[in-house]
Amino acid sequence: MTAEPITTATNFLAFLGLVSTLMIVWRQNWAGRRRLFVVQSLLLAALATTIAVYGHRAELFLVAAIVVLLKAWLIPRILGRMAAGTPPRPVAPGRSAGLSLLAVGSLIVAAYVIMLPVTTVSDLPTVGGIPLTFAMALIGLFVTVTGRDVLGHILGFLMFENGIFGLALLATYGLPGIVEAGVFLDLLVIVLIMEGVVLRIRREHDSIAVDRLRELRG
Amino acid sequence: MIGELLAAVLQLVLVGLGAPLLIGIVRTLKARLVGRRGPSPWQPYADLRKLLGKERVVSTTTSWIFAVTPTVLAATMLVSALIVPLVISRPALGFAGNVIVLMYLFLVGAFFLALAGLDAGSAFGGMGSSREVAVAALAEPTIALAVFALAMRAGTINLGGVVERVSADPWLALAPGHLLAFAAFFIVMLAETGRLPVDNPATHLELTMIHEAMVLEYSGPDLAIVEWAAAMKLFLFMSLLANLFFPWGVPTDAGVATLAVGAIVLAAKLTVLAGLLAVMETAMAKLRLFRVPELLAGSFALALLSVTSMFLLR
């Protein structure tokens, strides 16, 4: 039976999303990561439009538009403003990307195993992409955990958010309107607050490295 | 009823007057054993009469306890005299108490004597009290177990009951448990009445005396009463030993003739025991104070043996 167009399209887009996430993990310098984040957001917007077209869900067009506006343009601009002050960090020698790629690989396998209950029970055409987007989320979490500075944390968190957004799209063809709006609002507010906090950290510690933030113990 | 009264009076007279004589006999026997002529057995009466005549000198630091103690000592001994079956198996106050009451009455005496020792405020009084109370404490468990052995055998711890039960069945007296209990009780008697291995009654050397140290401050009539009470204590302990473990000849009914026979039998037993005591005392030297607990532990082991033997041979 020929796969429906929606399955092939969503699987392909989800795959591209995962590749972009791997690229982010592989690229260490900040500017490259920010650009890849924009690519990832655009891919998600494309995913939303395909589901809107084939899944006959009109409101997803609006969602895709918001994704482009917010995640592809506004948030990267704020990230750029945040990173303006920091001196370009040389890539730490000896810190090969190989180790993290290995970890990311195992996370992808874990994502497949975790999502087994969902994939076995669901008969949605877009079921193939669910583990991929969940892997994107887990990798986002991994980037947050291994972030050496505040920007690493924020970027990891945003990737994690993207992964979840993708999962939501594939699994449920979009959440109810008010919840979707709430999520986007919260995301924007988090980034704005994070910008305020980062500014204050830079003023306080004149560096945004994480090991400056270890005074509260016990 | 008259017989009961007569028996009570006889017991009081026997204990009151007989005690110094017993001390005298022991002293003369000890002297004879070491080849000395020694004083006559009536010498203690002379000492008491001399002391009664002397003037009472009382230390300024003492309080009313020091003054009351001789009376308390004598009173406890006299009451005990009416409990211990001397000339009759059921004496006047027999119903009111038993071996445990007797032991605690002796403890009352020891308690007040120790306090009197401390009251004078001198080093010797304190030392005597401390050691006397230590020895008394360590002797307690042996007494309790010996009494337990008797109670198992006789089914009662009323003194009269034990005497009647043991005299009725002679084989009881020869049972190993019974003899072990006797040995344990004998060692306890030495400790309680301050005889040789534990405390030397004849010396005034500060470091060795326990009983004498407490009464160092007494003088005149007080000293007389204290000595008298100590003599009575020895008399009572020995007669308790004699009548509990070898109760033959202790009459059960209170006729004039039977009482006389009882008195004579008691006198005979006491002389034998006095002889045994004299021999023991001349044979042994005084133990160092911190070896006395080992002696008492030995007597405790004997008492435990007697209890377990009672079990096994029941």
Added chain:
Amino acid sequence: MSLVVVLATPLVGAILLVVARGIAARVLHLLATVLTAAAAGAVAVQVSHAGSIVALGGLFRADGLSAWMIGLIALVSLLAAIEAPYTVPSAAVGRFRPLFHLFVFTMLLAVATDDVGLMWVAIEGTTLASVFLVNLERSRASLEAAYKYLLICSVGVAIAFIGTVLVYFADIHQFGHEAHALRWTTLVRLAPGLPPRVVELAFVFLLVGYGTKAGLAPMHTWLPDAHSEAPAPVSALMSGVLLSVGVYALVRFKTVVDLSGGPEFTQRLLLALGLTSIATAAVFLWAPTNYKRMLAYSSIEHIGVVCLGLGFGGLAGVGGAVLHVANHALAKSALFVLSGRIRAAYGSAEISAVTGLLGTMPVTGGLFLLAMLAIMGLPPFGLFVSEVLIFSAGFQSGHGIIAATGLLLLVGAFAGLLRNAHRMLYGTPAPAIVDVPGLRSAVPTGLALLLLTLTGVAWPPGLAAALDHIARLLGQ
């Protein structure tokens, strides 16, 4: 109608307070909290009669549990609002008031809404509203605490979002695109039909997510930093009710999961997390350096006890847990308010700096001693009775070993708490310390302790019935 008023008052108050200045701000601040409290009272009365009230077409709904939480949030925010002028530095009070009311609004929204998705947004909102409250004093330490608080809670709540999405997926997969699929009432109605495996997977995400907000170990790491660096009224609010809102969300989802796949799954998880929380708290309570961190760890311990109560289940277990949430909120908010005053007087939050508290500050010291006794679970205060209730459920539900271990760990926590209370309360009093003047300032904490004695020794007539109703509501 009163439900909308309860939600609207703090929101409107927050907006007005952004612009208000001077005496108007102070009046508006108090007025807003008092009005919220009144509205909460009205909601409680209506719910006790009608069982549950609905507003805005079912988006907002208050049943027994919500009414209980709304009442609690209103009460604690009243206590905190009255205390605010004393401990919040005057420079920061301009920024404090609007954020405070926004924080209260988000919490009320979380417990008042029926829509699970909106509840998620509201709980995320509570984090965002309170970040700058934690960093009010702009010290280096409070900045670090605020940053970690924001980061860890956002990650945690995002994990909870995965859970919410999975629940929504399970609902749609089974019953197609329902009108209000994410409403709790529909979820409970459809729960038996939901695929158990998916719902249980969702519950794991929800437990980790909302467990972070509730301060359950091992997701508790943000709590001691945030609560010790925040000003007293904020940490009173956070420790008292914010953690309980996290537990509220867990309870809502537990009911759904229990109906779909049976209670064993959630029981095992809740008991495990409950015990770990009490154990971690007991260890860190043994020798803390800072008394506000000590109070934060004691919150983790009590939330662990609540978790045990939920895990044991049964009328006594869940009822006890709900009562314990209220008791703990009252006692802990009173303690944080008092610790704020002690910090203002002694100038330092270190335990070693505070000696002879009963001598120098008799009123605050006395109340602090009573509140500490309450938090240690001693009668005549309510925590003793609710703990006995919870552990009686533990033994009745056959989890004897876990209940016994819990009790043992509580003794460890008791020993730690008492040791530090002794170092602060007794000893030679420091001379140059003066107590906050006047008894009026002691009225709010005194009131809270009085309420605690009520639940401890003499239960008001309706309390037992209310707890049973709530327990039955949650499927026991």
Added chain:
Amino acid sequence: MTIVTYVLATVVGLAAGFAGVGGMLGVGMSWRLPALLPLGGVSLVLDPLAGVFLAMIGFAAVPASLYALGDPRQARRGRGAYLLFVGAMAVVPLAGNALTFLLAWELMSLASYMLVVHDREAREAIRAAWVYAVMTHAGVVCLIAGMLLLGTWAGSFEVDAWRVAAPGLAAGSRNLVWTLLALGFAVKAGVVPLHVWLPLAHPAAPSHVSALMSGVMIKLGVYGLIRISLDWLGDGPLWWGAVILLAGAVSAMVGVLSAIVDRDLKRVLAFSSIENVGIILIGLGAGVLYHAAGLPALAVIGLTAALYHAVNHTAFKTLLFLGAGAVVHATGTRDMEALGGLIKRMPWTTACFLSGAVAAAALPPLNGFVSEWLTFQALLQNLLIEQPAVNLVFALGIAALALTGGLAVACFVRAFGISFLAVPRSDASAQAHEVPRAPRLAMTMLAVTCLALGLGVTVIVPALARVGTDLVGVVGTLALGDALVLDVSGNFASLSVPVIAVALALAGLGVFGGLVVTGRGRARPYETWSCGRMLQTPRMEYTATAFANPFKRVFDFFYRPVQQIDIAAHPASRLFVQRIDYANPTRSLFDDWLYRPLLAGVNRGVRVVRVLQSGSANLYLTYILLALLVMLVFA
């Protein structure tokens, strides 16, 4: 305000006392308030056993409150806690269900904690309060666990339901419940090795409170043990009684041995409380053993001995603590090495303390002797039980009781002799003055009670025996002899304290009369003989440490004494000694091997675990990730 509180306490005491006596005489009463609290609400039930303990609490609270009235300024702080303390203690024996019992029990502990931490500056009082609170709380947690388990298995938290359901329980579960509850009650009763809080807490509290704590509060631990062994859990196996008896024997010996060597007067009395609880438990253990072996008559005797000694101990220990309080009030110190010669300055207190000491040393004709004698009778009749192991336990009990009796005499000779007799060792005790009239009245009341309890044997033993039969089940008429003589088990043993007392009095009068009549009453005052030395100073007296020296040598395996001598030589040459300080402190077995290592272990463990909160955000996030993965895998 203080006066009102203590008068109120006296009234509560009297009410409790008479209600208790009423309860003992069979007046049953029960009063329930189900709505007030969950798990069955509040329910109070008065039965004979509760009556005995209620009477004890009531009649001890009266003199204690009276004593406090004597010095209102010092008793001002903690008056509220005192009232709560007396009230909560009165509720404990009446409690009819689990929650009421636990609530009253914990309130009692809380009130006594507040009173122990009375003196806020004293460092060791604070540490004592902490040790006391933590151990009591651990005990309460055992009680909570035990009672909730019992409530679950019996189906209800009411005590009556327990009695009905107990026989039906499986043996294993009943033993588990018994062990838990026994541990909880043992902590409160101060049974060794859970006794370490008692010598710390009692001396720290004000005297009238430590009198109540020692006299009455630890008895509630005994009350609990009686309830679980004979009443709530039905008739249990033999080993229950054996455990109680052996624990009692060990506690008695450790208590009295520790009391003999201690320098602090109130600590001596606290240790003596441990000893007396040991004696009570020996009696109770015997009773429970007989009950389990199916000999109800002997079980009643054992229980009666335990109850009687509990009543007696309440009387003389309260008296002793009030006496010690008077001494501390007068001299300001508790150290016996600084006391002495108080008999001349405080005659009234000395007389009362002496009567307390004689009673505590169990000497006739006072009450201590009678109950110890009765305990002996209970122990001596163990031949009727056939098992040799049980007989061995009884033999150990007899030996322990006897040794304890002897050592108690030594302990109280030392406590009374060193503190009150001879020459004052410090100027504080030299200027001591008699206490006001109220404390003296309180102490006299108690002294008279001790004598009355001693002489009234034939009235009290039947009353307590009725309590015993009510618990153990109906048994034939106990042949307890007539009004004058107390017979135990037919003619096994008989005792008549009034007769002995009268005989002693008569003999004493006789001897004294003889002396006076023969005109030898006159006495010449002179200095104490000291081998011819002219100067007689208090430093020549025997001290408390010296008095205890023989015991330290004999029992050195228990005390493990440490020799501390430091010699201050003259700066010019080592040979000329200016001052020698000699101390011979003993070490506590339990502190060194049980509690200190426990605390050190906890501290080490905590230091290791604190690393978890190391401050790095990445580590915290890893915890969350790990928690997620672990739960996904295992759930």
